[in-house]
Amino acid sequence: MTAFALGPKARTAGYRLCGFDAVGSTNSEALTAxxxxDAGGIWFAALQQTAGRGRRGRQWSTPHGNLAATLLIIPDADPAAAATLGFVAGVSLNRALGQLLPATDIRIGIDGADGIGHSQGARIALKWPNDVLADGAKLAGILLEAQKLDDGRHAIAIGFGVNAVAAPDGLPYPATSLTELGVARSAQQIFESLSDCWVDVFGLWADGHGIAAVLDYWRQAAAGIGAPVSVNQNGQIVRGIFETIDDAGRLIVRADNDARIAITAGDVHFGATASARS
Known part of the structure; x- marks a missing residue:
């Protein structure tokens, strides 16, 4: 039994749900629908993915008991505005985790730069463009995929993967889970909270007209603002200080010569690890 359930706000807003114990990919299920x-407004949630994927076609495995969830929507917005839904997703997931984790398990500060150990609580933060970190290790990821429909509109599959019980093995970067953080929360609990938080933040987004407010919330929860950063753009490395996210959602890096470089895509590393990992 998967026993997934929508939160009360999501039910009231008319969202639907299809739950699985295991599935190939919740994003694939959404795009097939x-x-x-399908008119959109439907969630696909599973305790395990056997053919999940991450950014740039990377494999994203989901050990049983973790959360894999995808929301299919067909927004009344142009493609450029729809691309900012990743920030809606990030803020929604950050809020959901904040509701589920005791306050003592969350601490504030630039990721990896405040000098507080795990005994003081985990630092939960959003990493540009689409990850959630706990003390610099990946706790969750988000993947947006678009598909053009026959009527010219675009269907958007917004995928969430949360390490509830275990982090995948063999990753080229640190990863953690809620269990490793000492927090016992099931995939079903995370999903129910996420489905409700999505309703609030998506309403704020308002077909792209409210993206400025969403980005403000994203910045407040961001990892690494004000810290050294390196960005790998297909082998080209950009280094500097992570200054902010601009109004289009681009990462702004201030280089040593004070030039401000706008980054639209790339693999990001912060702080002391920036040089070593890039």
């Missing part, structure tokens, strides 16, 4: 004529 879109091709079949």
């Amino acid at each position: 879109a091709t079949g004529g």
Whole structure:
């Protein structure tokens, strides 16, 4: 039994749900539904993915008991505005985790730079463009995929992967889980909270008209603002200080010569690890 359930706000807003114990990919399920004529507003949630994927076609495995969830929507917004839904997703997931984790398990400060150990609580933060970190280790990821429909609109599959019980093995970067953080929360609990938080933040987004407010919330929860950063753009490394996220959602790096470089995509590393990992 998967026993997934929508939160009360999500039910009231008319969202639907399809739950699985295991599935190939919740994003694939969503995009297949879109091709079949689904009007959107439906969640696909699973305790395990056997063919999940991350950014740039990377594999994203989901050990059983973790959360894999995808929301299919067909927004009334142009593609450029729809691309900012990743920030809606990040803020929604950050809020959901904040509701589920005791306050003593969350601490504030630039990721990896405040000098407080795990005994003081984990630092939960958003990493540009689409990860959630706990003390610099990946706790969750978000993947957006778009599909053009016959009527010219775009269906958007917004995928969430949360390490509830275990982090995948063999990753090229640190990863953690809620269990490793000493927090016992099931995938079903995370999903129910996420589905409600999505309603609030998506309403704020307002078909792209409210993206400025969403980005403000994203910055407040961001990892690494004001700290050294390096960005790998297909082998080209950009280094400097992570200054902010601009109004289009681009990462702004201030280089040593004070030039401000706008980054639209790339793999980001912070602080002392920036040089070593890039």
